């Protein structure tokens with residue numbers, strides 16, 4: 285009996301509490317502008333295309349937890365960035381994070397040479413992972429800039445931001461883009477057309493329309509930038525070394541061909557001055573490097589430009605490797 289009364293009493297109290305003050309309380313706590321938050325675009329916009337080469341690479345590292353931890357800390361990945369893009373499903377290469385992981389694993393493990401950490405002239409593939417990790421942290425913005433794959437610049441921080449089309453690139457293509465962006469950050473290397481709107485090399489222009497470097501050996505532009513190879517040359521060199529020095533179990537003839545075609549495309553279109561070498565490709569077979577010599581090949585820096593004011597340089601002084609001062 286006691287418990288029944290108590291039950292009725294508590295029920296009556298609950299009805300009383302629920303019934304009386306609800307309207308007033310809600311009115312007091314409504315936000316001043318109760319506009320609903322805009323719905324974010326669906327994550328399918330990022331990594332919405334088919335996974336290219338991921339089905340080959342993902343099993344090679346088996347979504348190893350130690351590797352995930354290493355990538356997470358080395359590239360300073362942030363849970364907030366990836367919350368909607370694979371954080372809770374990192375082994376799924378149909379999500380952006382899984383695709384990034386496959387490309388970082390290629391950089392870490394695909395070399396026939398043992399991994400190294402400092403940049404050097406030989407086999408970028410061996411030092412790409414550690415070198416890039418030492419210079420960049422990776423963030424993503426799947427809803428920005430559909431025309432570019434990524435952005436990295438040494439201005440305020442060492443962020444490399446990945447955009448939607450990055451994730452629809454191939455595994456080896458994505459890895460080469462990371463090397464490209466890391467060179468922007470590490471060397472302060474901008475593209476020639478970012479810093480000099482009238483830059484015209486012997487090749488006559490930037491065939492891909494933007495983000496071209498002056499010359500293969502001299503493509504680093506910007507205030508306080510390094511000298512030497514720029515972002516496009518680093519990307520090309522990574523692809524070259526992938527073709528030449530990747531472990532047989534970390535590549536296939538098709539993937540090597542893909543990398544060689546990608547390198548040739550950059551050599552063809554991403555330099556004002558044609559570097560004048562290409563992979564020799566016959567049918568589906570990649571040969572060595574060939575050097576077709578044409579009138580538009582990269583030429584050594586010209587001399588005799590000293591003493592002219594900036595707006596009166598002779599035309600032959602405006603070219604790759606020529607300081608315009």
Ligand SMILES: [Zn+2]
Pocket residue numbers: 464468475495515
């Ligand atoms: Zn770039």
